[in-house]
Amino acid sequence: xxxxxxxxxxxxxxxxxxxxxxxxxxxxxxxxxxxxxxxxxxxxxxxxxxxxxxxxxxxxxxxxxxxxxxxxxxxxxxxxxxxxxxxxxxxxxxxxxxxxxxxxxxxxxxxxxxxxxxxxxxxxxxxxxxxxxxxxxxxxxxxxxxxxxxxxxxxxxxxxxxxxxxxxxxxxxxxxxxxxxxxxxxxxxxxxxxxxxxxxxxxxxxxxxxxxxxxxxxxxxxxxxxxxxxxxxxxxxxxxxxxxxxxxxxxxxxxxxxxxxxxxxxxxxxxxxxxxxxxxxxxxxxxxxxxxxxxxxxxxxxxxxxxxxxxxxxxxxxxxxxxxxxxxxxxxxxxxxxxxxxxxxxxxxxxxxxxxxxxxxxxxxxxxxxxxxxxxxxxxxxxxxxxxxxxxxxxxxxxxxxxxxxxxxxxxxxxxxxxxxxxxxxxxxxxxxxxxxxxxxxxxxxxxxxxxx
Amino acid sequence: xxxxxxxxxxxxxxxxxxxxxxxxxxxxxxxxxxxxxxxxxxxxxxxxxxxxxxxxxxxxxxxxxxxxxxxxxxxxxxxxxxxxxxxxxxxxxxxxxxxxxxxxxxxxxxxxxxxxxxxxxxxxxxxxxxxxxxxxxxxxxxxxxxxxxxxxxxxxxxxxxxxxxxxxxxxxxxxxxxxxxxxxxxxxxxxxxxxxxxxxxxxxxxxxxxxxxxxxxxxxxxxxxxxxxxxxxxxxxxxxxxxxxxxxxxxxxxxxxxxxxxxxxxxxxxxxxxxxxxxxxxxxxxxxxxxxxxxxxxxxxxxxxxxxxxxxxxxxxxxxxxxxxxxxxxxxxxxxxxxxxxxxxxxxxxxxxxxxxxxxxxxxxxxxxxxxxxxxxxxxxxxxxxxxxxxxxxxxxxxxxxxxxxxxxxxxxxxxxxxxxxxxxxxxxxxxxxxxxxxxxxxxxxxxxxxxx
Numbered sequence: 001x002x003x004x005x006x007x008x009x010x011x012x013x014x015x016x017x018x019x020x021x022x023x024x025x026x027x028x029x030x031x032x033x034x035x036x037x038x039x040x041x042x043x044x045x046x047x048x049x050x051x052x053x054x055x056x057x058x059x060x061x062x063x064x065x066x067x068x069x070x071x072x073x074x075x076x077x078x079x080x081x082x083x084x085x086x087x088x089x090x091x092x093x094x095x096x097x098x099x100x101x102x103x104x105x106x107x108x109x110x111x112x113x114x115x116x117x118x119x120x121x122x123x124x125x126x127x128x129x130x131x132x133x134x135x136x137x138x139x140x141x142x143x144x145x146x147x148x149x150x151x152x153x154x155x156x157x158x159x160x161x162x163x164x165x166x167x168x169x170x171x172x173x174x175x176x177x178x179x180x181x182x183x184x185x186x187x188x189x190x191x192x193x194x195x196x197x198x199x200x201x202x203x204x205x206x207x208x209x210x211x212x213x214x215x216x217x218x219x220x221x222x223x224x225x226x227x228x229x230x231x232x233x234x235x236x237x238x239x240x241x242x243x244x245x246x247x248x249x250x251x252x253x254x255x256x257x258x259x260x261x262x263x264x265x266x267x268x269x270x271x272x273x274x275x276x277x278x279x280x281x282x283x284x285x286x287x288x289x290x291x292x293x294x295x296x297x298x299x300x301x302x303x304x305x306x307x308x309x310x311x312x313x314x315x316x317x318x319x320x321x322x323x324x325x326x327x328x329x330x331x332x333x334x335x336x337x338x339x340x341x342x343x344x345x346x347x348x349x350x351x352x353x354x355x356x357x358x359x360x361x362x363x364x365x366x367x368x369x370x371x372x373x374x375x376x377x378x379x380x381x382x383x384x385x386x387x388x389x390x391x392x393x394x395x396x397x398x399x400x401x402x403x404x405x406x407x408x409x410x411x412x413x414x415x416x417x418x419x420x421x422x423x424x425x426x427x428x429x430x431x432x433x434x435x436x437x438x439x440x441x442x443x444x445x446x447x448x449x450x451x452x453x
Numbered sequence: 454x455x456x457x458x459x460x461x462x463x464x465x466x467x468x469x470x471x472x473x474x475x476x477x478x479x480x481x482x483x484x485x486x487x488x489x490x491x492x493x494x495x496x497x498x499x500x501x502x503x504x505x506x507x508x509x510x511x512x513x514x515x516x517x518x519x520x521x522x523x524x525x526x527x528x529x530x531x532x533x534x535x536x537x538x539x540x541x542x543x544x545x546x547x548x549x550x551x552x553x554x555x556x557x558x559x560x561x562x563x564x565x566x567x568x569x570x571x572x573x574x575x576x577x578x579x580x581x582x583x584x585x586x587x588x589x590x591x592x593x594x595x596x597x598x599x600x601x602x603x604x605x606x607x608x609x610x611x612x613x614x615x616x617x618x619x620x621x622x623x624x625x626x627x628x629x630x631x632x633x634x635x636x637x638x639x640x641x642x643x644x645x646x647x648x649x650x651x652x653x654x655x656x657x658x659x660x661x662x663x664x665x666x667x668x669x670x671x672x673x674x675x676x677x678x679x680x681x682x683x684x685x686x687x688x689x690x691x692x693x694x695x696x697x698x699x700x701x702x703x704x705x706x707x708x709x710x711x712x713x714x715x716x717x718x719x720x721x722x723x724x725x726x727x728x729x730x731x732x733x734x735x736x737x738x739x740x741x742x743x744x745x746x747x748x749x750x751x752x753x754x755x756x757x758x759x760x761x762x763x764x765x766x767x768x769x770x771x772x773x774x775x776x777x778x779x780x781x782x783x784x785x786x787x788x789x790x791x792x793x794x795x796x797x798x799x800x801x802x803x804x805x806x807x808x809x810x811x812x813x814x815x816x817x818x819x820x821x822x823x824x825x826x827x828x829x830x831x832x833x834x835x836x837x838x839x840x841x842x843x844x845x846x847x848x849x850x851x852x853x854x855x856x857x858x859x860x861x862x863x864x865x866x867x868x869x870x871x872x873x874x875x876x877x878x879x880x881x882x883x884x885x886x887x888x889x890x891x892x893x894x895x896x897x898x899x900x901x902x903x904x905x906x
Binding site (some may be wrong): 013330432 | 466499502507508513514746756779781783785788793795797822825855856859860862863864865867869875878879880881882883884885886888
C-alpha cells in the first residue's frame with residue numbers, strides 16, 4: 001500500500017503544529033511543508049522584542065529549525081516554496097521555488113495555514129523606510145535598519161496591540177515615537193477606561209498619540225530623507241521611518257480560488273474538526289475564522305495561541321485522528337510599557353452588537369495587599385443583564401492583570417453567571433492578591449445591579 | 454415593633470464580615486459584636502509580614518477600627534468581651550468583660566465566629582520565649598521580642614505554610630532558623646515534588662529543616678537562657694525562642710456546650726446558608742467546617758478568604774436575607790522566600806482517600822517566554838482516571854504560580870474534565886506566559902495517559 005501524503009501550506013505556528021501532530025498520530029505518513037519564506041516555526045509574538053533588542057538574535061525566536069523537522073520528525077520542509085494554486089479535483093498543488101518552473105505536488109490530505117497579511121494597503125507602503133512586524137523577515141529588516149541607521153523618529157500607523165508593543169520597543173532604543181490611529185482610541189475591543197489608562201501610559205513615556213488620524217499616504221520625506229505620512233484631512237508628519245501596524249487580514253486567495261468557502265468574516269470557514277468546505281482539505285491559524293464561544297458566532301481573531309491549537313487539531317484529523325476545537329473566548333494580553341493589559345470575552349460594544357443586553361462595572365482594586373506595595377488594578381466586568389451570564393472581563397495595571405484574566409476566561413468557557421463568580425475559591429496570600437479578589441468584588445457589584453440594588 | 458438584635462461572637466474576618474453584611478441588609482437591626490481580644494478586623498494573613506518588619510506597624514493590618522464600625526456602620530463592637538456560654542432555649546449569651554461579673558445578653562439571631570486556636574498543646578508552650586502567630590496580639594508579642602532582644606536563633610515547630618512564612622520573616626531579620634516537622638515533609642497537602650522544591654529553597658536560604666521530628670516538650674534553656682525543645686526519640690535543640698506553627702483547630706467549646714452539632718472534622722457543622730443545627734444560630738470562619746466541592750465532603754480548611762465569604766453569607770441570612778455558600782475547592786497560595794507555591798483541589802493522597810482513582814502528571818515548564826527571562830515553573834495536574842474529572846493542580850516557581858492556579862480553581866468549580874482543559878483560551882504574551890500554558894500542556898499529557906498513550 002502506498003503511503004498517504006499530507007501537504008501543509010505555511011510553516012509558522014499553525015502549519016508546523018499540524019505537521020508535528022500529524023507525525024505523532026501517523027508515523028508512516030509522508031509530510032511535506034511548503035513555506036514561501038525562509039523561516040519556519042518562530043514565535044511571532046516575540047517579534048517586538050527582537051526589534052527592541054531584548055531578544056538579541058532572530059534565532060532565539062525560532063522554536064525548531066528545518067533540520068530538526070527533517071531529521072527528528074521526518075517532515076520534508078521546503079523553504080521558499082510558494083503554493084500558487086490548488087486543484088482539489090485532482091488533489092494537486094502548484095508550487096514555485098525561487099522563480100523556477102511551477103511543479104505539481106500531489107496530496108492526499110492538505111492543511112492550509114497561509115496566515116495573515118498586513119491589513120491596510122496604503123500608497124507608499126512599498127517605500128524602503130516603511131516597515132511592518134508581521135513576519136520574522138519583516139522584523140529582521142526593521143531591526144537591521146534600526147541597528148544600522150540609528151534613526152531618531154518613527155511614526156507607527158495603527159494603535160493595535162502590535163503597534164503599541166513596537167512603540168515600546170522603539171522608545172527603549174531611544175527613538176521618538178508618534179502613533180497615528182484612525183479611530184478615537186487605542187486598542188479596539190477594549191473598554192474606554194482601559195484604553196484611556198493605556199493612553200496615559202503612552203503619554204507618560206513621551207509617545208505622541210494622534211487619534212481620529214487615518215493615514216492616507218506615505219511619501220519620501222523632504223530632500224529624499226525619511227518619510228512623510230499624510231493623515232486626517234490634510235495633516236502630515238515626518239519621521240525617519242514608518243511602521244504599519246494596522247492589523248492583519250486573512251490570506252485566503254489560494255483557498256478561495258480553489259473553491260473553499262469563506263465565512264462572513266472573510267476568513268476561511270472551518271468546522272470544529274478544522275475541515276474546510278472542500279473534501280480532505282483542512283485549514284488552521286490566521287487564515288481561518290474561529291468560533292467565539294461567548295457570542296456563538298464565527299469571528300476573526302488571529303492569535304498565536306489559537307493558531308497552535310487549531311494546527312494541532314487539523315494535523316490530528318488530517319492524519320486520520322478525530323480531534324475537535326470548539327473555539328475561543330477572545331482572550332488577549334499585552335504589555336505596554338509598565339502596564340499589563342488583558343481582556344477576555346466581549347467588550348460592551350461587541351456584546352451590544354451580538355444582541356446581548358450588557359451590564360458593566362468598573363472597579364479600582366489592587367494587585368496584592370496594599371501594605372506590601374500592591375499596585376492599582378482596574379477591572380471591568382461585563383455581563384448579560386437578563387441572564388446574568390458573564391460576557392467579558394478586562395484588566396489593566398502595573399502587575400497582576402495578564403494571568404488574572406485567565407480565571408475569567410475559564411468562567412466564560414464554563415458559561416458561568418455573575419452569581420457563580422461570587423464565591424470562586426481563588427488563591428490569596430498578601431504578596432499575590434487581596435482577600436477579596438477584584439473579580440469577586442466586581443461580581444458582587446454585578447449581582448447587586450442585577451437585583452436593582 | 455422592637456428592633457431585632459444580632460449578636461456576633463468574634464470580631465476578626467468572619468465576624469466583622471457578618472456584622473457588616475447584616476448592617477447592609479437591614480439598616481434597623483441592632484448589631485453587637487463580642488470580641489474577647491483587643492483587636493478586630495485585621496488581616497491575619499499579613500501577620501508574618503509584621504514579624505519580618507515589612508509591615509512596620511500593626512495598625513497597617515487593621516482594615517477598619519472599632520470606631521469606624523461604631524460610627525459608620527452603627528455596629529456595637531465590644532472589645533475584651535468573652536462569651537462564656539450560650540443558652541439557645543432562652544436566646545441568651547453569658548459574657549465576661551475584664552473579669553467582671555458575667556452579664557447576660559439577649560439575641561434574636563446569633564453568628565458564631567470564634568475562629569481557630571493553635572493545634573498542638575505541647576508541654577512548655579506557656580513559657581515566655583514561646584510564641585505563635587495565630588492572632589494580632591500574638592504576632593505583636595513576637596515582634597516586640599524580636600525588636601527588643603534581637604535574638605540570634607529560633608526554632609519553628611511545624612512546617613505548615615504559616616511556619617514557613619514565619620521562617621522567611623525571621624531569616625529576613627538575620628535570625629538563624631531551624632524547623633521541626635513531625636511528618637516526612639513540609640506543607641502537608643502538597644505533592645512530593647512541590648514539597649521537595651520548597652525544602653531545597655529552605656536549604657538554599659540556610660534554614661535547617663528536621664523532618665520526622667515531632668516536638669515533645671519545651672523547657673527553659675541552660676542557665677535560664679532561651680529554650681530547649683525535645684523532639685523525636687531523645688533529640689534536643691536550643692534556641693533563643695520557639696514559634697508554634699503546628700496548624701489550627703476550630704474553637705468549638707462554646708458551640709458544642711450549647712448543643713450545636715459538630716461535623717466529623719470536629720468543626721461546627723453548617724449548611725450552605727451557614728446555619729448551625731440550632732435555630733437562629735449561624736457560624737462562619739475558622740470554627741466551622743466547609744464543603745469541599747471536589748470531594749463532595751465537609752472538610753476543615755481554615756483560610757481568611759473563606760472566612761470572609763462565609764461571614765458575609767451568615768450575616769446576610771441572619772439579617773433576613775437568603776444567601777448561600779456552596780463551598781471551596783481547596784485553593785491555597787504562599788510565598789516561601791523566592792518561591793511562589795500554590796495549589797487547588799485535592800492532592801493525589803487526598804484523592805485516593807476520597808475514593809477517586811487519581812492519575813497525575815508532573816510537568817516542568819516556564820513562567821513566561823524563555824527568551825525574555827522566563828523562570829522554571831513546575832506543575833502537577835491530578836485527575837480521576839475513569840471520569841477524566843480534574844481533581845487538583847499544584848504549581849511552584851519563582852514567579853507566576855500563585856495567580857496561575859486560579860484558572861485551575863475555576864475549572865474545578867465548573868467540574869471540568871482534563872479534555873475540557875485542552876483548548877482553554879488563556880492569555881498569552883511573551884512577558885507573561887508561554888504559547889502553550891503549562892496547564893494546557895499538562896492536560897494534553899493527561900488526555901494521552903487516559904487513552905493509554
